Every structure is written in structure tokens, then in C-alpha cells.
Amino acid sequence: MKNTNRYKKLAMLLILIGILNSCTDVVNVNVPNGGARLVVDASIKWQKGTSGETQTIYLRKSTAFFNNNPDAPVTGASVTVTKVNDGSIVVFADQNNGSYTATDFVPEINASYTLEILYNGNIYTATETLIAAPTINRVEQTIENSGDDTEIQLQVFFDDPVDVENYYLGEFTPSNLPLPALAVIKDEFSDGNENFIQNENDKYLAGVNVGINVYGISQRYYDYLYILIQQSGSDENGPFPTTPVQLKGNCKNANDANEEVLGYFRLGEFDTTSYTIN
Template identity: 45%
Template sequence: MYNYIKSIVLLLFVSITSCSDVIDVEVQEGQSRLVIQASLDWEKGTTGNEQIVKLSTSTEFFDTTSNTAVTGASVSVTNDVSGAEFIFIDQNNGEYTTSEFVPVLNESYTLTVIHNGETYSANETMMTVTEITDLYQGLEDGFDDEELELHVEFTDPEDEDNFYLFKFQKQGDLLPEFEVGDDEFVNGNELDWWYEIEEDEDTDKIEALAPGDVVTIEMYGISEAYYGYMDILIDQIGGVGIFSATPVAVKGNCINLTNPDNYAHGYFRLTEVNKTSYTFE
């Protein structure tokens, strides 16, 4: 009986200690791809001539040490209507800049990137955005009627399909929040878009909006294709729990003309944008 009990204790000891073993999980390595960040945004009230295209390469998820900046590439944007070509100069840090870009609303542009002997191309139209007519705070329309929300009012243009991207960032927060919308059921109406931060009661790391907080607002007019692209990205970034979106590879509009299988990540967009801020009282 003593030997039996001793055997049981030994078995339990081995089982418990075995739980502390380090298990090395082999993570599947994905193909390194070119990442093209080509957001040519024309802020209302400016000339829009200064623009940046950023090039990098994708890395493994846990890689935080690699230098991913891509240098030595050829980057240009061409107005498909006028034929005007704008050359973006390599700054040797992954950024390619121009101070001569001429934005023309509702005209089509083509981005061309040549890297490692392969040519990438993307086409997009410079989209317009309506004016913001009012900013104010309230309590009634959010998910929590005791928390402050920010209201952005604007009038949607009549007789056309419009798509919007909103970027909100509270001063002091590391990352912004993005939201997309369209005018499918509200075409031509005055719209009230509200933004609220839901406080995380479990961790206390996310605090709701409060008097004194400053929030920057960026409102973009975007194409239907870019709306769909961002809608999927936002769902994947914000999805949590059993109802979250299933992660999928989201392809942008940058096509590899030389080797289609070696596609690039990222998107070429051209937008007009309102930029402003609001201080809560």
C-alpha cells in the first residue's frame, strides 16, 4: 500500500512539473512582400502639392528588429487626363516625396512603383469631400447616455454616391480610431456623425471622453473600392470574441504587372480631407 501511494504521488509530481515545460510552437513564415503606403490627401485650404509615398517590406509578426524601409525604388504618379507626371524623390529612409503634385478633383491618377525589377501599378480617382458644418458635444445619441460623445455635422451631396472615412484621435492616445460610412439611405440629407469612447470597466485603461479632452477629426471623401477595403480592415482590427470577423488576406489595389503572384500590400488612394479638432467642455 505504501509503495502504491508513493507511486501515485510520484505520478502526480511528474504530471505537475511537466506542465511547466516550454513548448516551442513553429509559426508559419509568410512571404515577404512590398508594402505601399500611398495616401495622397489634399487638405482643404492648402495647395496639396506636398505628398509622400512610403515603401517598406512585410516582416514576421514577432520581428521587431528588422529595418523594413525600401530604398532605391522608382516612384511616380501620372494624371491620366492631362498626362502630367510627378516624380517622387527617394529620401533614403523608405519615404519618397514631391512638392510639385497637382491635385485635381474627380480626375484619375496612376501610381507606378518599380522595385527589384518588378513594376507595381495602381489607379484611383481624386475624391471630393463635403464641408463640416458643425461640431458639438452631447450625451443623448451614444451607447451610454452618461458618457460624452462628439458630433460631426455635414450635408451629403445630392444625386451621387458618397463614401466617407473618419479618423478620430484623442490627444494623448497612441493610436487613432477609424470609421467608414456611406449615404445609401441618407443621400442629400444633413447628417450627424457621432463618436464616443466606451470606457473599459475591466482594465480601466480606456477612459471615456471628459471635459478638457481634445479630439482631432479627419473626414475624407473616399472611393467605393477603398470604402470596402477599409471596412474589412476595421472589422478585423476591432473584432473581438465569437462574433469577430474571420481574418483574411486583404489585398489593396496595387497590382504587380511583372509577376502578379507577388502582389503588394497597401493601397493607393487620393482624397480630399477636412481636418479640425474639438475641445470638450
């Protein structure tokens, strides 16, 4: 009887070892690949007090999920931006690295512009309006407490024009982080008053310098960014994260309406400042 129990225990041990070893097997995940998409990074940014004549548009192709290269530059395309009200055309020259640059762009507040990309026999287009930006009044620093977490919060104040529906983008670039943080607001409840856009970050430390840009943006771009920010920060929404939805930009293939084009064409004036965390 003792030998039988000993054999049973040994058998159970061998089974357990087999199960644990099986947990180390490599699992190959078959991720569906719908093919490469054209990615359009076309942000015309006009800083207050400058000519805004030098602008760059970036084109890339998306790659598969497990590809070591996150994207592939698109070269050989023809890129132009046309001002709708007078038909003037600005050519963005191919730099042979995925970027296309113009040095003679003429920005005009409230003017509409059409982006046209000729690539691989297709015509990609998008139209947007160049929106004015407010002037930054000041930046204030506060402490935001949430449970055991403490974050430094920056608020950027500016005057909102009266009787005008406005949408704003705040871009916060700390010197100790590789990427900026984005925030968007609208003046639905603050029309004609001093408004502010804010950002809180647990990486804000004493001595860190934060570059701050405030843009005027269109309602459509506001809606696009609002969804993008919600989805990228869904891990901060507790047990009820934001349900991901397909994020559609404004660039379309005139030859194939069903082609999914990633990215956005937008134009905006911006005011800029910086703030050092204390």
C-alpha cells in the first residue's frame, strides 16, 4: 500500500512538471494583416509672429504588427496644397526620406486649403480651414491628488473670443519625456471669457522644462483628437475603459472610397511658451 501511494505521488509530480513545462512553449499568434495603409502626417503649423512659409508633410506606409520597422517612408509622391479661395498652389518637394517640404507657403486665417497627394496612380485629397489661435496669458502650476497618487498639473490661460465657436489643442512637451502630451477643449461653457487648457503628469519633476503650444483647431479635428486621446489613455479610466472605435481622418482616396487612409490634414495657428516645474 505504501508503494502504491508513493507511485501515485510520483505520477502526480511528473504530470505537474509536464504541465509547467508546457507553459513555456512559444505560442505563435496569427495577427490578421489587412495590408499596408498610407499614413498622412500633414500638419500645417503657423507660429504667431512668424511667416509660416516653411512647412513639412510626412508620408509613410504602415507595416505588419510584428514588423521590426514601425513604418516605411513613402517617396516618389507628388504633394501639393491649394488655397481654395484663389487657386494658388504650393508644391511640397520630395526629400526622398518620406518628408515633403515647401518654403513658400502663405498662411491665411480662416482660408480653406486642399491637400492633394498623387501616389501609385491614386489621388488622395483632404480639405481643411486654417484656424486662429489665442494668445497665451500665463501658466499656473497646481498639485492634483488622487488617492495615493500626486501629480503636478499645468493650466495654460488665454482669452476666448466672444460669440465665436472655438476649439483648442494644447501640446505639452516635457524635457524629460520623448513625446508630447495632448489635450483638447471647446468653449461651449466659457464663450467670451478667459479659458484654460490643462495637463497633469506624474513625470513632471522640479526643474523639468515643459514646452507648451496652444493651437486653434476645427471642430472636426477636435472630434478626431478627442477620440484619439480617449483611446490612447483608456488604461487610466478604471474598470470601465473606453471602447475602441475606428478612427477616421479626413484624407480620402478619390479613386477608391473604400481604402482606409490613416492620419489627418490640418492647419492651425499656434502660440507658444515654456514653463519650468518648481
